[in-house]
Amino acid sequence: MLRSFSMFMFLLAVWLLLSGHYDMLIVGFGLLSCLGVVLIARRMDIVDREGHPIHLTWRAPLYWLWLGWEIAKSNWAVIKVILGPRNRLQPQVIRATASQETDVGLVTFANSITLTPGTVSVLVNRDWIDVHALTQETADGLMIGDMNQRVCQMEGTGAKRKGD
Amino acid sequence: MEIVNHILFYASWALLAAGGLLCVIGAFGLVRFPETYTRMHAAGVIDTGGALLILAGLMLQSGLTLETVKLALIMFFLLFTSPTAGYALARGTWSAGHRPITHTRSDARTDGHSDSAGMTDDG
Amino acid sequence: MTVEEIINIVLLTMLALTAVGIARLRNLFAVTMLSGIYSLLSASIFVVLDAVDVAFTEAAVGAGITTVLLLGTLMLTDREARDGSRANRAGAMIVVVALGGALFYATLDPMMPRFGDPRTPAQTHVAPQYLKDTVPQGSSKEPVKVGIPNVVTTVLASYRGYDTLGETVVIFTAGIAVLLLLGQRRRRRRDTPGQNPSGNKDADRAAGAED
Amino acid sequence: MFWAAMIGILVALALALVRAIAGPTVYDRILAVNSFGTLTVLALSVIGFLMGRPDFLDIALVYALINFIGTIAVLKFLRYGDFARATQADDNDLV
Numbered sequence: 308m309l310r311s312f313s314m315f316m317f318l319l320a321v322w323l324l325l326s327g328h329y330d331m332l333i334v335g336f337g338l339l340s341c342l343g344v345v346l347i348a349r350r351m352d353i354v355d356r357e358g359h360p361i362h363l364t365w366r367a368p369l370y371w372l373w374l375g376w377e378i379a380k381s382n383w384a385v386i387k388v389i390l391g392p393r394n395r396l397q398p399q400v401i402r403a404t405a406s407q408e409t410d411v412g413l414v415t416f417a418n419s420i421t422l423t424p425g426t427v428s429v430l431v432n433r434d435w436i437d438v439h440a441l442t443q444e445t446a447d448g449l450m451i452g453d454m455n456q457r458v459c460q461m462e463g464t465g466a467k468r469k470g471d
Numbered sequence: 472m473e474i475v476n477h478i479l480f481y482a483s484w485a486l487l488a489a490g491g492l493l494c495v496i497g498a499f500g501l502v503r504f505p506e507t508y509t510r511m512h513a514a515g516v517i518d519t520g521g522a523l524l525i526l527a528g529l530m531l532q533s534g535l536t537l538e539t540v541k542l543a544l545i546m547f548f549l550l551f552t553s554p555t556a557g558y559a560l561a562r563g564t565w566s567a568g569h570r571p572i573t574h575t576r577s578d579a580r581t582d583g584h585s586d587s588a589g590m591t592d593d594g
Numbered sequence: 595m596t597v598e599e600i601i602n603i604v605l606l607t608m609l610a611l612t613a614v615g616i617a618r619l620r621n622l623f624a625v626t627m628l629s630g631i632y633s634l635l636s637a638s639i640f641v642v643l644d645a646v647d648v649a650f651t652e653a654a655v656g657a658g659i660t661t662v663l664l665l666g667t668l669m670l671t672d673r674e675a676r677d678g679s680r681a682n683r684a685g686a687m688i689v690v691v692a693l694g695g696a697l698f699y700a701t702l703d704p705m706m707p708r709f710g711d712p713r714t715p716a717q718t719h720v721a722p723q724y725l726k727d728t729v730p731q732g733s734s735k736e737p738v739k740v741g742i743p744n745v746v747t748t749v750l751a752s753y754r755g756y757d758t759l760g761e762t763v764v765i766f767t768a769g770i771a772v773l774l775l776l777g778q779r780r781r782r783r784r785d786t787p788g789q790n791p792s793g794n795k796d797a798d799r800a801a802g803a804e805d
Numbered sequence: 806m807f808w809a810a811m812i813g814i815l816v817a818l819a820l821a822l823v824r825a826i827a828g829p830t831v832y833d834r835i836l837a838v839n840s841f842g843t844l845t846v847l848a849l850s851v852i853g854f855l856m857g858r859p860d861f862l863d864i865a866l867v868y869a870l871i872n873f874i875g876t877i878a879v880l881k882f883l884r885y886g887d888f889a890r891a892t893q894a895d896d897n898d899l900v
Contacts, residue, residue, distance in 0.1 A: 324540045325863070328743045375523075382493070382520035385512055389500035398509055399573045421554035421561075424515035427508065429561045439561065439571055441512045484806045487851075491813020494844060498820035501840060507832045510824070514840045517817065525810050525847050529854055541862040545846060545869050552873035556839055559880045564832045597855055604815050608822055615826040624825075627834040630875060631825055634845045635818075637868070641849055641861055649864050657842070658871045662878050 310354050315345045370461040374419055377454070381423040384444055397442045402435050403449055412462035419454055483531035490524030497521055507564050508571040511557060518553040522546070598642050609635045620675045626664045633657045647746045724749055807855040814848045835879055842872030
């Protein structure tokens, strides 16, 4: 119920921000449509830890900040390869260990790998992710396992897979 | 106040110019790199670097308005959807039987950093 | 040259290149991808022309639904286009050149109004009334006649409400009919035992679709 | 000053178009169309500011979503994103 309410408030906030019109009638339409979406989502049974992960609210922004810095660094690395001589390319497939416990955590890890240019997740499994890396440098950066640790920290310890 | 406005103006100018440059570099890599997998990395530069810088530059331009919120939403959507689409694409390419050209083999966590010979070039 | 003109010229050049690419490629999957690009480009052009609502529709229909529909069609047919006979191609070329020439000639007519001319019939007929009823005029705070903030929505949902209702009903019926026809076909295929209706066969065929 | 970004985006669009036409595999084309979509979202945002009409951002917003749905639909069509199938088979022929 709390999750449904938070989803409703979130949808309503997005609606109000995008609308820009605040008459009674139109805001009423907005309220109704948000309510409708929440009801449909409840019926589809997707308002759970996975579909609407509010428990990550406070830790996620910190992780995103760190990820932003990683994205900046890896962008620079890939730009050097694009503009550099051709033999700078060292494409390879490496296997990164994924020690996340929840699906949300695993998806966050895989998407973070893809978001940092120079590494693209190709196959995602429970315990590992096969990553295509552009150069030795980007591959090494991933192999340290720093990102893996940080995603684990973000999803929080003691979280179980699927459901509360 | 005047000084702050000036700084904001030049900062957004720099961000926009850098974003445009990153888009060009990424697209250039898209054309230059051999094979789908390597091109994905170049597309990643457009999706992250280029998009983030340009949207940030536009945010500085519009200040605290509804536009900034919309730009933030666009950024949010792009950052969530582009890796998902990227994974679907990589997974699809892999399942279709296309294998990346590789220059070193490293299956485990630590091995395979030795040879650095030039890669096969089929571009 | 103004900002809009320069952007338009660049976008139109790319649009023309895409069209040539669509005409020349024989791999239909590639053609579908290029048609997606075509609609992305035309939506950008609509935005530059200030036709925001049309761009909205182009975004949803052109890049979204049309791609899916074309792919659905591809699923039922071949992935390679066959070349037509030489005579056919020559005939098509003549038709296209003649039509394009006629359109180009029409734009040269000095009687044609300039782009965005406020004296054209489109701007002087009912449009001013619609605008007056929808948008608050000047600084006056008096309530507008129709309580819908967007002019295009006002026209579609209020002035031509019955038209829109009819169109929606027609398209909805057509969509359901198509789904019924296609759904029947798929169900029958799934009922046949020992066949793999999805997956690998499709995948293998597409993997070979390189040109 | 939005010109700097606009020129960059237009050049990038042209390069992505080259990749979409050149191919050679269908996946290269999907990748090019995906990048083209991202660049269009950026172009629409910048055009809005360039013409002094930042309310055009709504279209960029719609495009950001439709582009994603389009890419997923295309890949779904190719049936490669078959997540239900076990990944072990793929794993063995890791190059």
